Amino acid sequence: MAEQTKIADPGPLGLAGFGITTCILSLINAGVISAGALGVVLGLALAYGGGAQFIAGMWEFRKGNTFGATAFSSYGAFWIAFYFIEKAAPPAGLGVFLLFFGILTLFLWIGTFYLNRALFFVFLTLWLAFFLLAFHGFGVMGSQPGGWVGLICGLTALYTSFATVINATAGKTILPLGRPVARS
Template sequence: MSNNNGGWANPSPAGLVALGVACFTFFALLSGRVTAGAMPLLGCWLIGGFITQVIVGAIELKEGQILGGNVFLYFSAFFMLVGGLEFFVKYFAAAQQWSIPLDTRIDGWAWIVLSFCLVLWTPAYFKATSVLTMIVILIDIAVVQVAFLDLGVLSPSFKPFAAYALLFAGILAMYLSAALILNTTYGKTILPLTKPWVKEKTAAPVGNAKKM
């Protein structure tokens, strides 16, 4: 999350809105609320999310935010842009009945890298507000399942578990984006943000330091 030390306004709310759109639309697809006919439209929404998140990632990296900047950067590239383009490819492959069927297991191999990197980075979010920590954990649950679904390791019956993890992550992303905007605009707590799981250590007062 950006702390605005570099003179830029915090771009995280926009990135969270894009994340919420992705979570809700993936929920709709994985849970069967929409058919495969929605895939090209979903691709359009994800490409819009790519534009948003790549800008957010660039600003956060400029401000020295290694965690938020890198997460938004690879979310924008792989989850948004690649994901959006793949929905177009998969839809037209099915519609045109390509003579060589797509082997979507390759997606599973790529998703393993993306999901397990996110899981391994998750403890870094323990120092952020616990709302954000829960968003990341829910996405961890979903993306790991998606990776194994694409590999064929898990049966399609697991899709609802991934779908609802994304739904709840999207709800929390909407709340956090609103809290950041309203609390910053009014300069006080309008929507409360929960405390981090790991607190920063308080430095000893300067006056207590031994004089040289």
Template structure:
């Protein structure tokens, strides 16, 4: 098959596009030359033969199709994220005046935590087709749910360590969430070239986590409820 048939053409000096040195240690996978051509691995590739940005595959830029087909781990990871966020969002928003968090811990540990983390690892190893963003997001948020759920498991002794000092515990939760809001903000920046549902998902998620952080540090119950509502909205865009 010729280079013309595949839509892939090595960059030459006559192409009008500056070649990326072969010795370069990093070549951005979405280095766009124009509206029809992108550059991947020092080759000009027609966008029509590439995998487009997709919320289903959780890829934020044009990527080559995988040489080895495998199940789409991003689907189950996104489902795990959305369902767990949906449940926690409703709890934090105090829907039906529910104020006991225990029901949200089970999905946080097993579905949003364990399953999402394993799906992210699967994307790194076999199913990612070079989609490092999805693998990073799902392993990170899988670990987030595991760590968040472990706070409320008595055998870990995390809550017990604070004793009767509810104020200090509230501050600690706020700082924990603040770190994740910063991480989510950087993930949000990556989605600007992606689909609008993914953009809204990360915007509402980041804003929601930030409001929760502020609500626990302040503390302010209305701020926490607002954060819960934003998490609920974010979960809808992941389904």
């Protein structure tokens, strides 16, 4: 009988790639740092937010985690697409792009009701940020509200990544992730 090889949890890698890329872009959207820093975001969007997150999604497929596979693969692809379209797309086109990722995120947020509270808040703030930034793309409002909500989202994703790594390394709960919102 073949020996079963255990693989590490790819979730923290995906959350870290998402969190760092989201935080830096959100600081630009919130007006905290100059739009001239967008080159940093684009590099991260391709390599870390896109590439590493997409790979994490593929490993989630291997683990049999449908939610993680869908989320990480989708947001990895989002960041790769963002790299290619950010400067080329008209604002309304970027608004439609963000709107549909907001809809996807709203649906995935419902799935987090059965996961932990940390992921619940990551996805709650993410769909809100997507909708706010889509409204910015449509010329309805400035980017600042979406930037601030996105920053909260990115920081929450980084906390969730860090807590998962620390808890797995320690073999016990050091940093809480919270119980699911809905009981199965």
